[in-house]
Every structure is written in structure tokens, then in C-alpha cells.
Amino acid sequence: MHFSLLRALGQRTVVVCLNSKHVVNMPALTTCINKFHTTGMNSDLMEFFDIKKNWNETDIKVGRAWRLDELRIKSNTDLHKLWYILLKERNMLYTMEHECDSKVRLFPNPERIDKVQESMDNIETVVRERNVAYYQLETGETGERPVDNVINVFGLPEKYKRQEYYLPKFMNSRWVRPYLEHGYVGSMAVKKFLRLYKEKKFNEERKARNRDFNHVQQLLKRFPDMDLEKLKAEYPKVDLEKAKRSKKARGHCIPKY
Template sequence: MEFFDIKKNWNETNIKVGRGWKLDELRIKSNTDLHKLWYVLLKERNMLYTMEHECNEQVKLFPNPERIDKVQESMNNIETVVRERNVAYYQLETGETGERPIEDVVSIFGIPEKYSKKEYSIPAFMNKRWVRPYLENGYINSRAVKKFLRLYNEKKHNEERKARNRDYNHVQQLLKRFPDMDMEALKAEYPNVDIEKAKRTKKARGHCLPKY
């Protein structure tokens, strides 16, 4: 029954809960306390998932679904604190972080990505199933991958262009509605927009004479 909430909360529509654990609060706790708190949160998360599934099966409203987010945030913060302590310990003992090495590689689609190194049964240069397609023939240099990269870069360019146009139009509307606004704050909020150019447009002036 620990997979279910207490019975007095079964038919409630609003359950009062607190906030998640913050990093500063977890950093002052011992490893034993963090270990115990992790399993308390794990049980709580399993219970919430069970109750959410049961409410969906009964076509009922799951009360306070943000509880799952708070529990997950607390668990992520515990992992962050434990990782910080592990890194500090390994740097003190060995001079290294102890984290898995990460390097920049190019995927089979020609896109740069981060790769976390891990152990394999044989080294890369002895793995013929990997050497032949990647080093000899090369999926990255194939015609299909080049076409994909061309379309992918075109899509990224169009998305960035549309985002710039949205910000530019939004700045013009702001200048039209609030001509006396702080220009320094506007530049800090939209650093990629030419504020001086936006001031000179008809959309920014509206039906009034400009004050700048």
C-alpha cells in the first residue's frame, strides 16, 4: 500500500505540499542523510506515478500534479550535490575530476555532438565493422549525408531568420506603444536587434511624431 497515497487524500482535489529541496540545503547534509532522503523521494515519486496512473484509469483529476516536478527537482539536486562531492574528492586524491571524459565528435549525420567515452571489448582501430564504414567509405562524406546537412543547415538558417524577424517586429511594437521606455534595457533584452534602425520605421512611429 505504500505505492498509494494515504486514504484521506484519495478524494481530495487540492493537497497542500511544500517546495522541493534546494541545492544550498542539500550541501550541508551528510552523505548518509542524502542517501536516506534519496530513497524517501524515490518512494514518493513511485507513489505519485501510481496515483497519477490510477486517476487516469478512473478518469479523475490528479490533484497537484506539480508534486512530481518538485520531487524530480529534489532528486536532480541530490545528484548534483553528490557529483560535486565526488569531483572534489577525486581532484584532491588524484588531481582529476573522475568524470567520464567527453570529446567533440561528428555523428554519422555530419552534426557535431558531445560523446561520453566508455569502455569497449576491443579498441576502435581493431573493430572492422566500425572502421570500414566510418574511415574507409565514410558515411559522413556520402551523398545522402551531404544532402541532409544542406537541408538541415537551411532549416536552421530559416528558424534563426524567423526568430530575428519576430524580435525585430516585437521591438517596433514596443517602441510604438512605449516611446519613453528605457533604451538601454531594451538593448539588453534584445541584443541582436538594431534598435536605431527599428526607431526609424513607420511601424515604430505609428501616427505620432517621434520623440527621438
Template sequence: MRIICRPTFHRVALLHTTARNHDLMEFFDDEKNWNKNKIQHGRSWKADELRNKSNEDLHKLWYVLLKERNMLMTMEHACNEAYELFPSPERIDKVQESMKNIETVVRERNEAYYQLETGETGERPTKYVWNILGMKQFYRLKQHLIPKHLNTKWKQRHLFGYGGHAVRKFQKLYREKLWNEKRRAQNREKNAVISLLKKFPNVDIDTLKEKYPSVDMDKIFRSRKVKFLRVASRYE
């Protein structure tokens, strides 16, 4: 008779802890900060610091920042509803900047991985398309289950190409607006140079050229406004 001894296993649950559940109070700040006009906070996470962290740490930090952003936006909305001042509103900007830096670091790692494995960036391919107003815009390509010629919903949301008298009129007015903005900017720089020459006749011309590269100095010195200044003869 053979006796088989089997090891006995005790049913023991491992010790684990979970975060305390505050229900909807998770979306609000600590009560001790409600009546404060200013709350002490730190700076945002820099990209160089995030590059030293692992993917798991970045994943955890992302959700911590996401929870913090939701809490701050909830508190901001509550303060606006109560016509009260939201303390330290720059906290939202710092959280958003940190999340943006995390996205930058993750995109860098994905691009490096795909470049090594496939020789491509791994980003969604893009191309230039003409919208209904006759302006170029970036369109990110995407895979669809339904073919393009049968996907009516996609055609309704994505209207490419343009034509018609109204679009041509819009393009004409839009180009005129851009030209007027460019002309006003050039006139402002030109008047600024003339004003500096009148106030400081001995100003360095090379410095003016470096600061205002779009201004034609020869044309400026031939104009009536600075024709009789001593700086004109010195420049010539």
C-alpha cells in the same frame, strides 16, 4: 590443580525493529488520501540544505525519495486508468527536484575529493563526435573489456561519421531551418521596436537598445515606417 574461570555469555538478541510490510500496497498512497482532490505536502529539498547533511543521510534520503516517486507514479497511472483526477500532481515535480539536488550535491563532493586527491574532476571524460546525421554531440567515454576493433556490438550501436548525398541534403535543409528561425526572431524584435516607437514616440532609445540588442536602431530610423516620426530627429 589449577581452576580456570571463564566468563559466561548469555545469548541475548538485541532489540531491533523493521518496517511493516504492506506487500504491493507500498506502491500506493494511504487509503485516506484516495478520495481527496488535494493533498497537503511540503516543498522540495534545497541544495543548500542538503550540503549540510552527511553522505549517509543523503543515501537514506535518496531511497526515501525514490520510494515516494515510485508510489506517486503508480498512483498517477492508476488514476489515468480509472479516468480520475490525480490529486496534487506537483508532488512528482518536487520529488524529482529534490533528487536532482541530491545528485548535484553528491557530484560536488566527488569532484572536490578527486580534485584534492588526483587533481582531476573524477567525471567520465567526454569528447565531441560526429553522428550519422553530420551533427556534433557529446560522447561519454567508457572502458570496455573487448578491444574496439573486435567489439562488433559496440560498433553497431555507436555509428560515428557521416557521408552521402542524403546527409548533405539534410544538413542543407537543417541550416536553412535554423536560419529561417533566426530571421523570424529578428523580424519579430524589429516589428516590436517599430510598434513601440509608433505608440510611444518619446520612448528612451537606450532602453530599447538594452531590451532589443540584436535590432539595428540606425536601420530602424532610416526605414519608411518611422522616418516621419519626431523620434527620428531626436535620435539623430
């Protein structure tokens, strides 16, 4: 009995729909609604991979990185959107690079990673410039963390950005004892390291000066009529008068200077 009632109700519903005047417009309206949507395409995990037509390519044409002057004229909303686009692109490139390494294949255009990273660094620079300008206008300060010149464990000067700690400096025994009480910075080991480090730096500078001096001598020997002003601008630390008087610079001919 229940099946007969359901069958009769279904037939009556079909008849009512066929006799309705609005049935003709419903398919067209449904088609228009399906064509219009604002939701982005969701590719799941395939968004971490490049499009399939680039999988077997050896050379992919790409553009250059975003410049600072181009990013300065954009709004904060555009910079925010562009940042996440570049972030997805960087993740995709890292995934493709790892996949190519695992398959022992050549990753096409590896400079794309550098271009994306350069663009992201430029966005951070522009955002930092705007934050500094805003804080200077509102508070008269830059808003950046203050930087101090400190001496590290090896006795070398370095830049240190201040940050908050849950424990004050004078109560931090793990910091006070090594640096203040026992004096690790002024210990004999640190002094010996600084002496050897300065000696190494001095030898590197001396060898660099000798290389430049010998190179200038060879240039004067091969090209006695060269412009000395340009040579001095290229090698400002070289004594040209001493180089001209040397035997290596004169060679087997009488110089004209």
C-alpha cells in the same frame, strides 16, 4: 494412563507458577517489551499507494523541493536515506497517477512528481560535487568520464562520454567500415542533409530577427517616450537606429528622438 500423567503434570505446573514470587512482575515486563520496538511498519503492497485520507482529496498540501544549499550541509548517510525516501515517494506518486488514469479521475497535485524529481536531481548533483572534490584531492583528476567532441552519423557535432568496450576501435569492423572506409559521415546523403539543416536553421533565425524587429517598431510607435537603453537591453540583436528611421515606427506623428 498417559492422559492421567499429563493431567497431573499440568496441575502441578499451575500450582508451582501460582506459588512463585516472580509471577507478579512478569505481566508488567511483558507489556513493556511489547511497547518498545524498532522495526518499521510493513504495509506490503499498500506502500505503493497514498494514505487513505488522501484518496478522495482534490487538493493536497505539499511542500517545496529540496534545494542545493540545504543538501550540501547534510552528510552522506542522510543523503542516502533521503534518496530512498524520495524514491519510495516517486513510486507511490506514479502508482497513484496510473490508478487515477485507470479510474478516469483527476490526479491531485501532479506537480508533486516534479518536486520529487527535482529533489533527486539535486541530490545527484551534490553527490557528484563531492566525488569530484574527493578525486581532485586524492588523484588530481575529477574522476568523471572524459568527454570528446565528435561528429555523429548525421554530420552534426555532439558530446560523447568515453566508455569501455570489449573490442578495440581498430578491430571493430562494424564501426570502421561505415565511418572510415565507406565514409558515411562524408557521403552525399549526409552533405545534403547538412545543407538542408543549415538552411532551416538560417530561416528560423531570420524569422526570429524579423519578429523582434517588427515588435520593436510597434513599441516605438505606441510609446515614443520609452527608454531606449532598456529596449536595447531587452532586444540586443535589433538595430534601434534602423528601427527608428522606419515608417512603421514613426506612425502619424513626429518622433521626439
